[in-house]
Amino acid sequence: MADFLTPQSEDFSRWYNEIVQKADLADYSPVRGCMVIKPYGYTLWENIREALDRRFKATGHVNAYFPLFIPMSFLQKEAEHVEGFAPELAVVTHGGGEKLEEPLVVRPTSETIIGYMYAKWIQSYRDLPVLINQWANVVRWEMRTRLFLRTTEFLWQEGHTAHATREEALEETMRILDLYTDFAVNDAAIPVIPGRKSESEKFAGAVNSYTIEAMMKDGKALQSGTSHFLGQNFAKAFDIKFLDENNQLQYVWTTSWGVSTRMVGAIVMTHGDDQGLVLPPRLAPTQVVIVPIWRKKKEREAVLEAARSLYERLRPVVRVHLDEREGFSPGWKFHDWEMRGVPLRLELGPRDLASGTVVAARRDIPGREGKRVLQMAEVEQAVPALLEEVQAGIYRKALDFREAHTWEVESYEALKEAVAQGFARAWWCGDPACEAAIKEETKATIRCLPQDQPGGKGRCIYCGKEAHEVALFGRAY
RNA sequence: CGGGGCAUAGCGCAGUUUGGCAGCGCGCCUGGUUUGGGUCCAGGAGGUCGGCGGUUCAAAUCCGCCUGCCCCGACCA
CATH class of the missing domain: 3.30.110.30 (C-terminal domain of ProRS)
Structure with a gap:
């Protein structure tokens, strides 16, 4: 088995690089530091996105889209911000064959251009709060990159809100921190420690930054989401003012917050093992895979028919896949799906057909101990219940690991x-x-x-x- | 950007020291065999040896430049 994947204990870093590619999450692109997110990895990202977006909407946020290019001068309006981001900017100097009068930066984050727009949109206390999120790509010219953890271009969501009072903005900052914590714990099954960043670690331009910190299986920390209280820094830099109830001109208070494709790396390094990925059921692209097993031609027909019927019964309940590939032994398929981290495998063979059962194998418990015989009659109830057990089980395991290493x-x-x-x-x-x-x-x-x-x-x-x-x-x- | 390593078939590598037919394993294709934890056999396809330039009768191999990847450091979601 070790031939297929470097064990974590031998070289965690190498394990990570191998599994990201072998599990079909991503591949290197011809451009330094950039990655291609493959369909399996992208579906995982889509599920992350959906889980977060649902929470944003539920707390009153709406989505919008701001442009990729930002005038260079915008970055310079906030002193700390430009200092923090200047070293990692990608700058466009030419367009349409001509040198641009003012260079454009490819957004490393969008506080500045959004600040500029908010200044136009906000006039009155009645315009507040503004609660906008965008799903976008950003570019930071990092010196050292790694798939999902730090790529030159990455996908994320960035929320940008404006409020009438300091208290409201602070409240928003903390609401999002709680929201991120809830997502990490309940959907990604990653125990996180929410807290405030120190002065030296905070976001460039923020008054205070808050973070959720997770522990990876090598004991290292991964910042998995951030929520920034920006005070009036960007309001002053971009002149975002409103008239309050007393006809007094005031600067707004703003926040910004983000979670990126790094979350995929967090999931890989929190739950993965020497067999490959272990995906949390709530986010897994495929939650259940059915592997049909037969010996003789006669059995093949009967088993496939039963497998297809099982597939149809489960389809309304879970994200299920039926592996009908010819020429691969069941053992080969078991390993293949374990590599991809599918939380639950259903093995269906002649013995099961005879007894009206199906064997369920949990990805989080290796070998025979993770297997259980389900009655075919009750799979619609038993399978989702098992997925919940896996979800809870991997969270518990990650939490125990962190506590044992703290x-x-x-x-x-x-x-x-x-x-x-x-x-x-x-x-x-x-x-x-x-x-x-x-x-x-x-x-x-x-x-x-x-x-x-x-x-x-x-x-x-x-x-x-x-x-x-x-x-x-x-x-x- | 500093230090180190690497670049040869889809993947993993040997061949480079000492210049002389481009190889191995896995994967892939075809046929058969097998299938409850990575079946076995036979046949087959696939490479401008990362790029550009130089030395030479001859370069994967020697020299120069460039690019990319990995590891360690500084920077970072």
Whole structure:
């Protein structure tokens, strides 16, 4: 089996690169740092998109689309923003064979162009709040890329909202953080730690950034979604003003938030094993695969007929696929679907036909232990129930893994040991100098200041001064 | 962008040191055999050796430049 996929324990990084390609999620493109998302990977992304979009709509947001090109000067209007993004901009200098008067940047994110438009659209407190999301591609000229985790071009959603008051904008920022957490936990089956970014890790141009941080199977952290409170920074840069009830001219308060195709990488590295992908049932392109089994010609007809009838019965209930491929042994097909991470496999052969049963094999429990015999009469109920068990099971497994690799540390030595294998929670005084020193010495950064705080006060893990917050430390992707 | 490695059939690799017929395994196609955890046999197709230039009677092999990928670092959703 090891011939087919490098084991995670041998080289996690290599395992990741192999499985992304072997499971047909994506392929390299001829352009550096760009990827082709293949149909299987794209369907997974579509399911992620649908699950998030449903939540956005339910909380009053609407979708729109803003253009890919942004005048260079727009980026320069917000000092921190331009400083943060300038090094990774793709710039268009020519169009239609002529040099452009003003270069256009390919959006790395859309705060600026959306800010410009909001300034035109917002006049009165009656125009607020504006709650717009867009599904788009963005480009960041990263130095080092990896499929799904960091590509030059990536797909994401970016929400951009404008509010009359600071409180409302803060509330929106946190509402989205909760929404992302809910999606990660319930649909992607990824336990995440929501919290605030430190000053040095926050979004360029934000007052505060919030994040959901996940632990991958190699103990490293992956920032899986962010929600930014932008204060009035972009309102002032783009002159987004409105008249309030008292006829006073005010700047709006804005937020922005995003989840990207990186989420696919998060799913791969949270649940995958040495057999391949393990996809959460709620998001899996195919939730159930039926593998028919026969020995003789006679059996073949009977089994296929039963398999097709089973397929038709399940189709209204789950995303099911019937593997009718000729010339592949059942064992070969089992491995093939395991590689692709299909959560549940139904094996149907002559023995099952005789007894009115079908064998269900869970992807999250390898071998015989994950198999169960279902009565054919009750598959419409039993199969969705099993999928729910898999969904809950992989979440539990991921949570157990994270907890087993997270340590409350009280000494700097203990922190060093902890971040070599996972996360460390430790008191931090808030001084960027301590944060920078820890990063320098351990490669670990503050992933976030978790929402879940013990309260009270302690001693900074680095300098020993009084500290009021516990920080989550870890090495990150 | 700095350091290291790599680029030969769809995939994984050998051949490069010492220049001389482009090979192996898997996959793919055809026929048969097999099918409850990666069947077996026979036959077959497939390569301007990453690109450009140079040296040479002769270059996958030597030299120069370029491009891309992987790993480590700085940057980052």
